[in-house]
Amino acid sequence: MTRSAFIRFATLILVLALVGALVVTTVARRNAEASAAERLYATSLDDAEGHVQALSQWRGQYLVVNFWATWCAPCVAEMPQLDQLQRQFAGRNVAIVGIGIEGEQQVREFRDRLGLHLTLLAGGYDALSLARDFGDVQGVLPYTVLLSTKGEVLHSRAGALQSGQMQAWLTDLQ
DSSP: OOHHHHHHHHHHHHHHHHHHHHHHHHHHHHHHHHHHHHHHHTOEEEETTSOEEEGGGGTTSEEEEEEEOTTOHHHHHHHHHHHHHHHHTTTTTEEEEEEESSOHHHHHHHHHHHTOOSEEEEOGGGHHHHHHHTTOTTOOSSEEEEEOTTSOEEEEEESOOOTTHHHHHHHHHO
8 A cells, every 4th residue: 555545544534533423422412412301301390489390391392491590690681581582482382481590489589579470490409400411511500491392402502691692593493
């Protein structure tokens, strides 16, 4: 084998190895996201009134899940936008759910203080593990995920949403 033939062969092997690694990584990420969605849908949490809400009730809808805390300034700042979007997209197979990492009383007081109407659930610190399942490995709040009607992650965002970002995500669905 000539030197140039060997280099072409070695390059081909390297390219195939890289493509294979990319495929394996992509499949692993999709499996992890599917597992995260199933765990989310299998979860039930108290709402601000203390009623247990099964997240499976939103299966089959586009679901925005926003992980937040009452003491998180960016979380507080984006809540009115999420509340407005919930009203705007009501009846369009879109649900927006906030999962607070605090208890029911803190969630209720927060909701009432801001006059929010979107569904807010009390997940406690266990909610951070749900966010981690969706890729929030550093525990950043807020953390927002948009799931398709099949539970596939369409978008995710660590940190506050940029102005109009969620609007664009949801408009793209229509």
